[in-house]
Amino acid sequence: MALASGEAKNCPPSAEREDLAESSTLSASSFPEYRHEVKQVWNHNSAYWDSYMGEGNDFVNVLCWPAIEELLEIEPGQMVLDIACGNGLTSRRLGRLGARVIAFDVAEEMIRFAKQRSSDEDGDIQFHVLDASDESGLERICKERIDAALSNMALFDMAEIEPVFRTLHRLLKPGGCFVFSMMHPCFNQAHSALFCEREEVDGEEVTTYGVRVAGYMTPTMHKGRALAGQPLPQPYFHRPLHALLSIGLEAGFVLTGIEERAFPASHPPGRQDVSWGPNFSEIPPVIIFRMLRP
Numbered sequence: 013m014a015l016a017s018g019e020a021k022n023c024p025p026s027a028e029r030e031d032l033a034e035s036s037t038l039s040a041s042s043f044p045e046y047r048h049e050v051k052q053v054w055n056h057n058s059a060y061w062d063s064y065m066g067e068g069n070d071f072v073n074v075l076c077w078p079a080i081e082e083l084l085e086i087e088p089g090q091m092v093l094d095i096a097c098g099n100g101l102t103s104r105r106l107g108r109l110g111a112r113v114i115a116f117d118v119a120e121e122m123i124r125f126a127k128q129r130s131s132d133e134d135g136d137i138q139f140h141v142l143d144a145s146d147e148s149g150l151e152r153i154c155k156e157r158i159d160a161a162l163s164n165m166a167l168f169d170m171a172e173i174e175p176v177f178r179t180l181h182r183l184l185k186p187g188g189c190f191v192f193s194m195m196h197p198c199f200n201q202a203h204s205a206l207f208c209e210r211e212e213v214d215g216e217e218v219t220t221y222g223v224r225v226a227g228y229m230t231p232t233m234h235k236g237r238a239l240a241g242q243p244l245p246q247p248y249f250h251r252p253l254h255a256l257l258s259i260g261l262e263a264g265f266v267l268t269g270i271e272e273r274a275f276p277a278s279h280p281p282g283r284q285d286v287s288w289g290p291n292f293s294e295i296p297p298v299i300i301f302r303m304l305r306p
């Protein structure tokens with residue numbers, strides 16, 4: 013799903029944003045000026061996304077979903093919110109586990125594909141068009157307190173994430189959890205690039221695959237393509253771990269689970285040897301968190 017981040021076009025942080033970063037992690041992590049563009053781009057790319065992604069690629073099937081299933085521990089009948097559900101691929105997986113699913117996405121075209129793909133066999137799913145930063149909208153679609161919430165590979169696509177954490181804290185039952193998977197902000201972001209080095213050591217050729225990181229601390233927006241050939245680049249929002257997790261902790265959540273997932277060395281090789289796959293089995297492109305509402 014994610015490109016080798018070196019392919020993305022970077023937008024260097026402005027002096028203004030650096031000032032903000034010093035004064036407040038929360039406001040520095042927010043990019044409300046991009047909300048409209050995010051919606052437009054995802055609507056524009058939705059048909060391409062839906063045909064490429066279908067019911068899930070290797071990032072979803074190998075890295076994200078097994079960890080999500082472990083961390084969410086869904087029980088039949090539970091009410092689960094699927095945040096930024098895209099074409100609904102995780103909503104259908106949750107529905108088939110017996111959850112009652114409320115799913116939403118900001119892009120109406122994505123929701124059109126989500127509805128097209130879903131049938132009664134996928135269980136009890138309601139789809140809505142909604143921006144995750146619309147706090148009253150979230151309260152409107154969740155008519156009762158929810159047991160759990162999921163956001164698969166989407167928080168870095170959202171211009172603002174404070175409102176969703178704040179609202180979830182009100183909507184989740186005590187003991188309920190929010191599980192979210194992300195491109196790993198340390199290794200798979202705008203200012204990182206995959207590399208391969210070959211050298212001779214004691215007469216033997218040695219190949220090393222690694223990640224070079226040139227920027228991390230400052231929240232930034234950059235544009236990139238999640239899928240090769242995607243019509244428009246999308247805005248991505250890089251938030252370092254301290255900024256990301258502080259938002260959840262300050263909203264009242266407790267961190268109760270964390271998984272870092274890399275492709276196993278036995279995974280089939282990709283089209284290029286310098287792309288996320290078996291050559292990078294020691295470096296996780298994806299991180300998954302569980303935050304509990306006490």
Ligand SMILES: C[S@@+](CC[C@H](N)C(=O)[O-])C[C@H]1O[C@@H](n2cnc3c(N)ncnc32)[C@H](O)[C@@H]1O
Binds near residue numbers: 118144
């Ligand atoms: C990378 S896709 C992931 C979709 C889905 N979760 C999946 O696993 O396939 C990111 C999604 O986030 C949605 N999105 C971005 N900002 C959003 C927002 N503020 N509120 C709701 N959805 C948003 C986009 O429309 C897009 O469908």
